[in-house]
Amino acid sequence: MLFHTKRPRHSLLSCAAAAVMSLAVATAQAADWDMPTPYGDSNFHTVNIKQFADEVREATAGEVNITVHSSGSLIKHPEIKNSVRRGLVPIGELIMSRLANEDALFEVDSVPFLASNYDEAWDLWQASKELLAERLERQRLKLLFAVPWPPQGIYTRFAVETGAELQGVKMRAYNKSSERLADLFGAIPTQVEVPDIPTAFGTGRVDAMITSPSTGANTRAWDYLSHFNHAQLWLPKNMVIVNTRAFDRLSDEARAAIETAAAEAEKRGWAASQEETAAKIAIMRDNGIEVSEPSEALLERLKEVGNTMTAEWLERAGADGEALLKAYRAE
DSSP states (O other): OOOOOOOOOOOOHHHHHHHHHHHHHHHHEEEHHHHHHOOOTSSSHHHEEEEEEHHHHHHHSEEEEEEOOOTTTOHHHHHHHHHTTTTTTSEEEEHHHHTTTTTTTGGGGTTTTSOHHHHHHOOOOHHHHHHHHHHHHHHEEEEEEEEEEOOOOEEESSOOOOOGGGGTEEEEOHHOOOOOOOHTTOOOOEEEEEEGHHHHHHHSSOEEEEHHHHHHHTGGGTTTTTTEEEEOOOOEEEEEEHHHHHHHHHHHHHHHEEEEEEHHEEEEEHHHHHHHHHHHHHHHHHHOEEEEEEHHHHHHHHHHHHHHHHHHHHHHHHHHHHHHHHHHHHH
16 A cells, blocks of 8 residues: 655645756756857867857856857758758858848958958958848847958969969859859859868869968868969958847856857957968968969959959948948048
8 A cells, every 4th residue: 555645835835946946957058059160170260169169168157068060061051041040050150251142241351352451351340240240130140250261362273364364264162252253254153162172173173263271271272273372352251140049048147158258259260360371371382382472464453353343242232331331441
């Protein structure tokens, strides 16, 4: 025979309160965030993001545990933004100019020669950050931080002296600006993600590309091409975004910790990008890549293309674009 002892009412209430508290603690500890990124573990963006994840984990005492999935292993680059927006993952990294088809403001950092060194790129970021954050908020996305790539240059299997050499060449593109620049030079733009670059060159899918010294060295460009022209066309940025609903579900302390870690990651990432430029150019030289600066003729042609693309961008960006450029020039 089983006997049931009736518990006092206050004991039952205490148990209920304890259960609620336990559930709250479990909920706080259950913020395990998967974070897709497009680039490999050795890429300086990924290294920086992994440190950001570690700092968030430590600062929140495990309330937010971010697992970084690099090289597009969880979600491919073109799908990262919408995956975060839809809540399939709470956080992700992508190159900002990928959103140019949605809004021209997102490609402001990829207009040739608008900002072609780090000081100019930082001023442009300060002038555009608030406006871009507002654009993302409309889609329930929060901008955490952004870090630039080293200045973009031209990679080929031949010397480029005037730009005429690119006529009819299949050129790897990664955003709207690189596609348009290829068009204006008479090249044939072809979308290729970073992990696929060596294969694309090996199979003849592309014969040239515009990208950073970082990507060139990380993909062992000396295995499939011979020349790098350090044209310093623009400094495109990667940005880290988070789903607003996922962010708002966190405690006040956790949200503050993430924003603090994001500010540190941005500062650290900009410094790392500058160091990356010189280091990766040296690696390419050491491995036989012929590194050059633009000739006077090539620079003149590039500036013509830049002026055309700036005018086209302003037409697409409208009044907001004009206001952004005005703020940037005031910087």
